[in-house]
Amino acid sequence: MRRYAKENTTMRRVVQSLLLTITVAAVSSPALARADGFVSPWTGANFGHSPADGRAAFGVTAGAMGAGIIGGEVDFGYSPNFFGSNSVFGNNNVMSLMANVIIGAPVGGQRGPGVRPYFTTGVGLIRTDIDGLGVGSVGNNDFGWNAGGGVMGYFNDHVGVKGEVRYFRNVKDNSTPNDFNIDFGGFHYWRAAVGLVLR
Numbered sequence: 001m002r003r004y005a006k007e008n009t010t011m012r013r014v015v016q017s018l019l020l021t022i023t024v025a026a027v028s029s030p031a032l033a034r035a036d037g038f039v040s041p042w043t044g045a046n047f048g049h050s051p052a053d054g055r056a057a058f059g060v061t062a063g064a065m066g067a068g069i070i071g072g073e074v075d076f077g078y079s080p081n082f083f084g085s086n087s088v089f090g091n092n093n094v095m096s097l098m099a100n101v102i103i104g105a106p107v108g109g110q111r112g113p114g115v116r117p118y119f120t121t122g123v124g125l126i127r128t129d130i131d132g133l134g135v136g137s138v139g140n141n142d143f144g145w146n147a148g149g150g151v152m153g154y155f156n157d158h159v160g161v162k163g164e165v166r167y168f169r170n171v172k173d174n175s176t177p178n179d180f181n182i183d184f185g186g187f188h189y190w191r192a193a194v195g196l197v198l199r
Helices: 002-028
Strands: 036-047 056-066 070-080 091-104 114-131 137-154 159-170 188-198
Touching: 056 091, 056 188, 070 114, 091 137, 114 159, 137 188
Parallel strands: none
Antiparallel strands: 036 056, 036 188, 056 070, 070 091, 091 114, 114 137, 137 159, 159 188
16 A cells, blocks of 8 residues: 555656646747647557567657747657566556657748658656556556657648657666566666657
8 A cells, every 4th residue: 555655646746747847848938829739649569678579559649849940748658568468467558658848840841741850858757557467466657758759741731640769768776576577677668659640
């Protein structure tokens, strides 16, 4: 019970930090009136963490870029069966929620067809969860960071597609022994994704 209370406190602090980061970015942006907003549902696959290689992930990213060059975004990702099949690990997943700065180049302008390469980085929550079919359970709420880049391509003023690769890593060393022999110390993975972009 004490462990779950501690995790809930950590999660609450991370969410508060995310909200503060987003608020500061919105208030301090000099080009807010000209912000180029977007929402992007995506699907992808994880790699770089052997149990997760090739396993599916999905989520949504939403943000805005002032003057089309610099802005902020919130990225939510969910990866079911990250550590392996339900028959071995039971219900298991990894969830991430990140508040990022995004820097892009509005090749072709901010309106109409165009291509936008971008770089993104930020901090937030990485939650790992394993419910091991009666063997035991592990749940960690960790402060983490992510960094990556990709390309958005717009067909017209409002619709496009994107492809990207991101790296995720936790900050805290969670190397406490567990029933699954998984080392959460320096937990990290990569995610490759493609998605629709609505501007």
